[in-house]
Amino acid sequence: MALAVYAFLYVPLIIVVVYSFNDSQLNAEWVGFTLDWYRKLFHNDEMLRAAGNSLIIALVASAAATTLGTMAGFAMHRYKLKLLPLLVLTPIAIPEILVGVSLLIFFVMLNITLGLVSIALAHIAFCIGFVAIVVRSRLSGMDESLTEAARDCGATPWQAFRLVTLPLIMPGVVAGALMAFTLSIDDFVITFFTAGANASTLPLQIYSMIKIAVTPEVNAVSTLLMGLTLVLIIIASKLAPNAIRSS
Template structure:
């Protein structure tokens, strides 16, 4: 009986925690279809707010900026993160691990402030370029973790066999190692894209006055009022993020177990 009660309490606690996390998200999705400008009560079902959203030029421009930044930063951070992950796997240097993984552990607000000071010191104009560089610096460590996890589960004898057959280190990496770790590389790229497209804190500090991304646009809208249009764009962003996370988890399910 005590074990049954303990299991019951654990189950109840888990249900309450997940309800606290996901019920507000479900409410946002539901009220994006609400036929009312106010979110106080449910009036009826409508798709009008999605039509308003796709006719909003400022929102579309911000979404385009976010997409460009996410594509560029995820591509660059995937290349650099793959090299960093390979170096972490091959060379057990503690300093290298600290340099690669520290941006993950540091709070985002500290990263944002540090990058802002860094860009000001180098006289780099805040805009699309500064945001891309900031996202690359932030996402690189996540890609490195995923790639290193994939490398740790790879059979090293395959690479050694390729070297014994006369392949150069680059040929062995390109024809043997890279195809084997490709699911981890793709998963890291999807993770970097997800982190970039919905990042707010770092973008807030490094975007400048003339660059607007989707999270910044949403923030500027909710300062006035939370309209169903905000719920609609939040729902689409949430759906995109969940899809990318599911794909990444399917490609590299053990990414964070190493």
């Protein structure tokens, strides 16, 4: 049973990777090995522009969401306010299409031009809750006596947080940042509603391509995206070996 579940999850990914090297215009059958689709991909200006936009948005959104989400997670853990978890976690509990529509209406009301800025703001709002959950779970397993000992030794609240609490919860912060980056770079629904007419990201560009046909070029860019995700996981595991396991 377990093997069947894993096969259902990973066999489609393996097929995408394998057929990105298929020497055929279609994915109907295997013809031969080629790297031409990767060469065409790296000469596709529209795809490169969309990928660059996605990377910039993901970096900005993950940095901002990690900072705000860490503060929100710390506040939820420390102050036990009943309303705060509702405010922080609601964006991740409601359907993405509702989040996208509501943000679109909000940006129009504020006369904010839809584009990369609106996408980044939308991703920040969406990712904060995920980071807050990871950080709060990390704080729940932390020994509070260490912070109290720092305060007893004369440390200010900020010094106790910066020198004691933050290093202890850093695996959760790293895991939250990785999650926010991954959610941002592959988000489609919220991006679709907040992108406007002139902004394009990698998921939107892939969607526009598969409306015609799923060519090996789409498989190639999907393979590179999977590779980037794996590299990020490896880097995070090196920086904080217990990030995934502890959070």
